Structure formats: C-alpha cells, structure tokens
Amino acid sequence: MAEHVTLQKKARGERPQYFADPAIDKTLAITLALAGEVAVLRDRIDTIERLAEAGVAPTRAAVDAYKPDSAVRAERDAWRDTYLDTVLRIIHQEREELEQRAADTKPYAAVIEEVVAGG
Amino acid sequence: MTATQDLTTQFRHGVLPQTTSDEFSRQEFVKSLKFHLASKVSLGNHDAYEARAKPAYTKATGAEPQTYAEIRKAMSEDPYFAFWSAMQRNSQEMMWKSVQIPVERQLPDLIAAAGKGAAAEGTLRLNPDLEIPKYHRGVDIHCMPGGYHTEFTADDVANGAVYDTAVYIYAMGRMGPLNSDIGDTTIAWIKENHPDFKPRRILDMGCTVGHSTLSYCDAFPDAEVYGIDVGAPVLRYAHARAQSMGKPVHFSQQNAESTDFEDGFFDLIVSHILVHETSNAAMRRIMKECNRLLTPGGLVVHAETPPYRDLPAYDAFMLDWDTRNNNEPYWGASHELVATEIAAETGFDPAKAFEAYQPSAFEATERRTKVFQGGDFGGGGAWWLWGVQK
Numbered sequence A: 001m002a003e004h005v006t007l008q009k010k011a012r013g014e015r016p017q018y019f020a021d022p023a024i025d026k027t028l029a030i031t032l033a034l035a036g037e038v039a040v041l042r043d044r045i046d047t048i049e050r051l052a053e054a055g056v057a058p059t060r061a062a063v064d065a066y067k068p069d070s071a072v073r074a075e076r077d078a079w080r081d082t083y084l085d086t087v088l089r090i091i092h093q094e095r096e097e098l099e100q101r102a103a104d105t106k107p108y109a110a111v112i113e114e115v116v117a118g119g
Numbered sequence B: 001m002t003a004t005q006d007l008t009t010q011f012r013h014g015v016l017p018q019t020t021s022d023e024f025s026r027q028e029f030v031k032s033l034k035f036h037l038a039s040k041v042s043l044g045n046h047d048a049y050e051a052r053a054k055p056a057y058t059k060a061t062g063a064e065p066q067t068y069a070e071i072r073k074a075m076s077e078d079p080y081f082a083f084w085s086a087m088q089r090n091s092q093e094m095m096w097k098s099v100q101i102p103v104e105r106q107l108p109d110l111i112a113a114a115g116k117g118a119a120a121e122g123t124l125r126l127n128p129d130l131e132i133p134k135y136h137r138g139v140d141i142h143c144m145p146g147g148y149h150t151e152f153t154a155d156d157v158a159n160g161a162v163y164d165t166a167v168y169i170y171a172m173g174r175m176g177p178l179n180s181d182i183g184d185t186t187i188a189w190i191k192e193n194h195p196d197f198k199p200r201r202i203l204d205m206g207c208t209v210g211h212s213t214l215s216y217c218d219a220f221p222d223a224e225v226y227g228i229d230v231g232a233p234v235l236r237y238a239h240a241r242a243q244s245m246g247k248p249v250h251f252s253q254q255n256a257e258s259t260d261f262e263d264g265f266f267d268l269i270v271s272h273i274l275v276h277e278t279s280n281a282a283m284r285r286i287m288k289e290c291n292r293l294l295t296p297g298g299l300v301v302h303a304e305t306p307p308y309r310d311l312p313a314y315d316a317f318m319l320d321w322d323t324r325n326n327n328e329p330y331w332g333a334s335h336e337l338v339a340t341e342i343a344a345e346t347g348f349d350p351a352k353a354f355e356a357y358q359p360s361a362f363e364a365t366e367r368r369t370k371v372f373q374g375g376d377f378g379g380g381g382a383w384w385l386w387g388v389q390k
C-alpha cells in the first residue's frame, strides 16, 4: 500500500474570535462536531435497521457499504432538520423573542398598513 | 449537461472520492446544518438588527444606519449575530474536515485513477515554475486548508477532490449534480443575448476542477474549450474528471493575468466566481489580458453574486459576511465593481460593457432561500453577469 499522506488541517489566515473568552469558541466548535457525530451514529442505526428489514445481515462491511437512495436521503434530511431544531433550541428561542420584539418596534401606522393590505 | 438519473445527489464521475456510509453521513450532516442555518437561523439576524442593534446605533449616533458598513458597525456587538457567525464559520470548517477524511484515506487510489486517462481527447499542461499569485498565498480562500495550489504529495489531486465534494455540500446541492449551475446559467445568458454567436475557441479562466467548463463542451460542440488555473492539484483532477466524462478540454496551469496564448486566440472568455478571489490590480490585469486574447467582436463574461449597490443595505451587509469571516479578503471590494469603469480602464469600449442578471439554470426551487447572504451560496436563484464585447 502506498504511503499515507496527511493533509493540512488549518486554513492559513487568522481565525476570527467570536466570543470574549476563546474557550467559548472552542467549546462551540466541539459541541457542533459532537452534534454531527450523533447524527452519524443515528444514520448508522437507521442503516442497520433498514438492512435487517430487507433481510440483509447488518455486518460491518454491509453497513459501511450502504448507499442510501434518494427516498432514504430525503427522510434523513427531514430527520436532521428536526434534530437541529432540538439541538439548537436555545437559538430558536432567542430568535422567536427577537421576532416578537422586532414586530413591537414597528410603528403603529405600519401595522395598520399591513392589516389593510391583508397581511 | 450529462444525463443523470438522480438530481438530488452528486454525479459519480471516475475520480469522485468514495465514501463509507459514516463518511457520507458526516457530509450530509454538514449540508443539513448549513441549510438549517441559512433557512431557519439566519433570518433572526434581521430581527436582532431591528429590535436592538439599529435602535442602539441610532441612539448612540443620532442617525439610523444607512450603508452596509454602518449596519455592520451596528451589528458588530450583537450576540445573536456573533453566535450565528460562529456557527456559520464552524459549518465551513466542518465541511472541509468531512471531505478531507475520505480523501486522505484513499488519496493513492485517487492519484492512480487520475493517471489512467480515458475516452476524451483533452490535454493537460502543467507549469511547475508558475508563481502562485500573492492573493492566494496569504490566506487559504474560503478556509480550504492548503488552497487550490498546495501539493501534499507527488502528482497530487487531493485538493481537487476536496473542492469537488465540498462545493456540492457548500451549495447544498443547489448547483446541480455536476455543480455546474454557474456555467449553465452563463451559457443560457449568452445564448439568449447572442443567439448567432458561434465561438471557435472558448477560454474558462480560474476553471478549478471544471465544474463550469464542461458545460461549454455540450453547449458549443464545434468549439475548442480551454481551461486555465494556477493550481496544479485542481487541474490534474479537472483533467481526470473531464476525461472520465468524455469531455475534451485543454487544461493548462497559467495565471489569467498573463497567459501564453496568441493574440486574438479566443472568441469567448468566461470566468465563474474567479473575480472575487483575485485583487483589484489583478482583476484589471486579467481584463487587459482578455482584451489581448479576444478577436474583434469577441465576448468576455464574468459570473458572480450581485454587487452591493443592487441590494438593500441590510442584504449587502449579510452578503458581505464572507469578507471577514470566511477568508475571502477580496470579496467585499469585488462586489463594488462597475463594468463600464473596468472596461474603460482596460482598453475596451465602455459602451459595449454590460451587467445583467440571469436566473439559475438548475431548478432547485424548494431549497432556494431566494436571498443573497453569507453561508447560503447558490440560494439566490440567479447569478450576476458582467463583461464587455470587444
């Protein structure tokens, strides 16, 4: 077998810092990566179940080689979107609150216009 | 476009990296995360702006923010925007990681497959002495580790393979199974606006792995198609991909600012999202080179996302996110270009310059957000085209 090549992992250029404490930047990065790995595991379980349902022994080789068709991919897309609603609950909560507040900052005249326009 | 059965997944040509089911799931997660952020989280930034950033800015300065730069100032401390930005940046880094894993695992196989060649009569000409432009050595553009040019081993194709897979995730599949939407859309514009145009030779500048280039083989079957780029790994991969798909293209490693083609060699010169990855000075040198390379009556067309002046200030601010957060140093400045000005500065007749919008050729209606914003590439449903006829 040919020699293993290691690719560069960090893009050159300074990484922006988004939070006052750089430990928060790291913690968020790890949390999102973990959310990804949970989704990977969930797909793996789904694969095992689907293979079993189809009467195929869910061996490691069979699971690793499994290629979801477009229907399965669509189901998984939908699952992941709901999963992200759950994982990112705190963000969606803040977004809802901001939406409410943004609506409240609208001048009353704008609200009348909207209602008249049928909104 | 090559006939494919399935429009919801990337087309499997001869050198596309294989994935195990776990590797594929990891990439699909990144795609879902990007779509979730673009379609469900990003819009909260606008509410944060209206509800707190704008009032705070107005109170502090005595006037509402007017320009996108003022909106950026107003939003710079907003916690919702900061958290969204941080997640967006992570989705980008996770994307590269998710495609590097399978490429690293099978790189020797990919290099061997790339060396095999196949049906088409395309060519590849590399120049190991070519100087990589400064604007590509400073930072790795859009956070791709190593950029387009770094070689990690002999005959390397790694970053071609990485880019090919990542673009499909980045655009969330909305550029089609071949990632060809920008090329197909540019072609549609050319055919609609110059129906009798029959180019003999076509040059695609900054072709990378040929996502847009190959569409020209089908659209203009009588023309010779050329692609140039500065990166050797992406060109080796582009050549292998084109050969495996039976599309004859002549790829060569050249700087678009100064090529070795003869004067007047081309009738049509195109670029697809090249301009925003150069610099002000380089862009002008590229246009001068286009002028030299075109026959009289020839056409140059560059495809990009819209200039900021065409967008509401808030949208321009969101589209400008990449400049500061995604290693795209020239993104902002390139979105201020004016076609007539550049034409005048580079020896063309400004009266023959144009700016236009063309709706995306690939139909992905249900997944388009219809806004131009950072982290939502290909979501706008149209491309901005500018250029000039010689």
Ligand SMILES: C[S@@+](CC[C@H](N)C(=O)[O-])C[C@H]1O[C@@H](n2cnc3c(N)ncnc32)[C@H](O)[C@@H]1O
Pocket (backbone or CB within 6 Å): B133, B148, B182, B183, B205, B206, B207, B208, B209, B210, B211, B212, B213, B228, B229, B230, B231, B234, B254, B255, B256, B257, B271, B272, B273, B274, B277, B278, B282
């Ligand atoms: C975003 S990619 C273009 C993608 C491609 N055109 C497509 O439609 O898929 C930008 C490419 O431009 C290349 N590039 C940047 N500056 C260049 C220059 N001065 N001459 C030639 N290629 C250049 C980069 O190496 C990179 O491959």
